[in-house]
Amino acid sequence: MTIAIIGAGVAGATCAHTLRDQVDCRVFEKSRGIGGRLATRRHEDAEWDHGAPYFTARSKVFQAFLQPAIASGQLQTWIPRQTPLEFGQPAYKRSWFEPHYIGVPTMKDWLKPRFDRARLTLNTQIDGITGQSGAWFLHANGHRFGPFKWVISTVPLDQSQAIFQRLAEMPHAEYLCQWALLARLEQAPSWSLALAKDSIIERLTINSSKPERASPPTLVATAQPAWSRDQFDQPHEAIKAKMQAAVESLLDQRVNPHAVHRWRYAKVLQPHTERFWLEGSQQLGGCGDWGGNEGVEAAFLSAKALTDQLQTHLR
Numbered sequence: 328m329t330i331a332i333i334g335a336g337v338a339g340a341t342c343a344h345t346l347r348d349q350v351d352c353r354v355f356e357k358s359r360g361i362g363g364r365l366a367t368r369r370h371e372d373a374e375w376d377h378g379a380p381y382f383t384a385r386s387k388v389f390q391a392f393l394q395p396a397i398a399s400g401q402l403q404t405w406i407p408r409q410t411p412l413e414f415g416q417p418a419y420k421r422s423w424f425e426p427h428y429i430g431v432p433t434m435k436d437w438l439k440p441r442f443d444r445a446r447l448t449l450n451t452q453i454d455g456i457t458g459q460s461g462a463w464f465l466h467a468n469g470h471r472f473g474p475f476k477w478v479i480s481t482v483p484l485d486q487s488q489a490i491f492q493r494l495a496e497m498p499h500a501e502y503l504c505q506w507a508l509l510a511r512l513e514q515a516p517s518w519s520l521a522l523a524k525d526s527i528i529e530r531l532t533i534n535s536s537k538p539e540r541a542s543p544p545t546l547v548a549t550a551q552p553a554w555s556r557d558q559f560d561q562p563h564e565a566i567k568a569k570m571q572a573a574v575e576s577l578l579d580q581r582v583n584p585h586a587v588h589r590w591r592y593a594k595v596l597q598p599h600t601e602r603f604w605l606e607g608s609q610q611l612g613g614c615g616d617w618g619g620n621e622g623v624e625a626a627f628l629s630a631k632a633l634t635d636q637l638q639t640h641l642r
């Protein structure tokens with residue numbers, strides 16, 4: 328039996344890994360690599376984790392899922408020098424109260440082994456589905472794949488809706504968009520993570536200060552979600568200039584901007600009350616971080632809950 332999974336982020340990796348002993352999984356991913364919003368961009372000798380910069384693991388079940396990657400060194404805890412940063416005010420240090428994990432050497436590498444028994448099809452954006460319960464076909468740019476017994480979508484809900492059309496009653500969740508600025512620094516500051524106040528910037532991460540990053544000093548700044556929403560359709564160059572100016576006034580030093588990235592679905596504003604959706608009679612389902620509000624862990628918990636339920640149908 329083959330199951331199709333759409334999306335190769337944390338939720339897709341969790342589905343593929345959890346189901347690996349029972350079914351053949353075929354994973355379709357629109358990008359050229361896995362990871363989704365666990366993303367790293369490289370340019371020459373510099374690199375930036377411009378999606379989630381780190382994540383936490385509060386539930387025992389997620390901690391257990393991470394254990395092999397922690398043991399192999401692909402996930403490490405990061406203890407940054409953290410500071411609140413206000414324009415014109417000196418930075419001061421705060422400490423973490425729980426472990427924060429980062430992927431090594433990039434945020435997404437620890438997910439790769441989770442796909443080891445799945446057939447991964449990259450650069451393939453699913454744009455529709457035909458067929459019927461138990462014999463679904465997925466479509467991408469004129470190509471047809473299938474048949475699949477079940478189809479599980481891990482893409483943001485409104486994108487899932489576009490794929491499934493009227494086949495399934497899907498829940499609704501609201502997302503916040505966010506602009507991210509990727510920049511080089513002449514010199515790294517004394518702290519490695521700052522939450523800004525009174526600024527269009529929300530968070531600054533000194534990416535190069537993370538363990539096992541061979542990059543020269545680099546920074547990722549994410550903008551406040553409200554500002555990002557207001558500036559959603561602005562040209563990249565205009566956003567780059569505004570964010571550069573805001574970061575420079577916070578840091579009191581010049582920065583060299585490389586690029587900006589617009590995340591349409593950065594965070595979940597209003598999670599859905601259900602962790603996942605599953606239409607047993609249709610043999611369709613969906614999961615992702617919209618099933619909770621803790622980012623990476625929410626994506627995992629949603630996918631885990633869905634696959635637990637799905638396993639009862641597969642017996």
Ligand SMILES: Cc1cc2nc3c(=O)[nH]c(=O)nc-3n(C[C@H](O)[C@H](O)[C@H](O)COP(=O)(O)OP(=O)(O)OC[C@H]3O[C@@H](n4cnc5c(N)ncnc54)[C@H](O)[C@@H]3O)c2cc1C
Pocket residue numbers: 333334335336337338339355356357358361362363364365377378379380381382383451452453454481482483486505507549590592593594614615616617621622623624626
């Ligand atoms: C700037 C930023 C900062 C963040 N900070 C944090 C943080 O500090 N801590 C935290 O825990 N979380 C954070 N997050 C959120 C976290 O990254 C996400 O919650 C989590 O990675 C979501 O995983 P997912 O598998 O649900 O979705 P995704 O990672 O989005 O995976 C979905 C995948 O589906 C693919 N896809 C989409 N449409 C199609 C299609 N039609 N066909 C095929 N493939 C498709 C996408 O390319 C993607 O790879 C942050 C995110 C961003 C963007």
